[in-house]
Amino acid sequence: MSRPSLQDLIRRRRQGAFVGREQEIELFARNLDGAPSDPTHRFLFHVYGVGGVGKSTLVREWERLAVGRGALxxxxxxxxHSVPEVMAVVAEQFARQGRPLKALEKRxxxxxxxxxxxxxxxGADAGGGDGAEEGGSAVSSAVVRAGLVGVGMV
Structure with a gap:
């Protein structure tokens, strides 16, 4: 039998030590187990609050519950920092889970x-240089123009 890695041991201890937010975790778990056609089913959970109160930990716990139930x-x-970047990150993570988004990746x-x-x-100099301020505004306007063109594609 193989021994667990240090990373696995740390992950298990964190999960075992996770306290609080029981109501949020239970609501999320019930939602995962329920039918999307149920009128009380939630399609979006919004987490907010001041830093350091465990928002990221809660979201990671929700993710663990979802993965445990076979969710993507x-x-x-x-x-x-941008919509195309978000879409690329999501596509990459889906691909790692065996569900590539080939059409999105092409776009x-x-x-x-x-x-x-x-x-x-x-003629924008993305690397900066002596005209960094002018180059920056040229880069910004080029990105905005490209973004407007890309909106129709992505």
């Missing part, structure tokens, strides 16, 4: 190409 999950936090690649082309056409 994706986790995106505030380190992702995201086309969007990236168009953004690159728009930046190249505007």
């Amino acid at each position: 999950t994706a986790y995106v936090d505030d380190s992702v 995201l690649e086309a969007h990236r190409r168009r953004v690159h082309e728009a930046l190249a056409a505007s």
Whole structure:
């Protein structure tokens, strides 16, 4: 029998030590087990509050419950800054779970190409340099133009 890794041991201890939020966890678990056609079924759970109170821990616990029930999950936090980036992260996580979003991935690649082309056409220097301030506004306007073009695609 193989020994659990240190990461597995830490994860188990965290899960075992998770206290509080029992009502939220129970509501989420009941929702997962219920039928989407049930009028009380929730399609969106919104978590908010001050930092350090366990929001991320709660969301990770919900994710663990969902995965345990065979649900497809994706986790995106505030380190992702744009809609195309969010879509790319979700597509990557779905692919790792055996459910690739090939059509979305193709459109995201086309969007990236168009953004690159728009930046190249505007002469924007994405790397900064002496004209960093001017380059920054050129980059911004090129990204906005490419984004407007991409909205119709993505």
